[in-house]
Amino acid sequence: MITAIPLTLNLLILIGLYELSAGTAGLTGQIDWRTMLDEFDRSPALTFMTGFVAYVIGAVVVLVHWIWTDLLAIIVSAVGCIVAVEGLLIMAVPGPLFAFSRRLIANQKLISMIAAICGLLLIVLGLTGHADPAAL
Numbered sequence: 001m002i003t004a005i006p007l008t009l010n011l012l013i014l015i016g017l018y019e020l021s022a023g024t025a026g027l028t029g030q031i032d033w034r035t036m037l038d039e040f041d042r043s044p045a046l047t048f049m050t051g052f053v054a055y056v057i058g059a060v061v062v063l064v065h066w067i068w069t070d071l072l073a074i075i076v077s078a079v080g081c082i083v084a085v086e087g088l089l090i091m092a093v094p095g096p097l098f099a100f101s102r103r104l105i106a107n108q109k110l111i112s113m114i115a116a117i118c119g120l121l122l123i124v125l126g127l128t129g130h131a132d133p134a135a136l
Helices: 006-028 033-042 044-064 071-092 094-128
Strands: none
Touching: 006 071, 006 094, 033 044, 033 094, 044 071, 071 094
């Protein structure tokens, strides 16, 4: 696929590596999402700091990659927006977000498999994509 700038391809690979790692950790039992949510519930400081870090990462992606010209760029920009909003929600109103997350991870293996597959797909798109400034 063609995108306007090389940064899009690099960010796709980085986002894909994160998704693949998280999915693999869930599939292999290296992390238990339910246990992690329980730890968040017990630690407001951990919850707030995690939200802050997520917000900063999402905001940086939004600041350096506000590009909506092609599918690959849209994926990266949308992920940045979603992560920034998620970080703000974790800081401001973690309860409803954690309740939603508990329902989502009721089947950890399935969610982890989806994350790993999406991660692999993003990595492949990033590695096989082509940047062409004329695509702007």
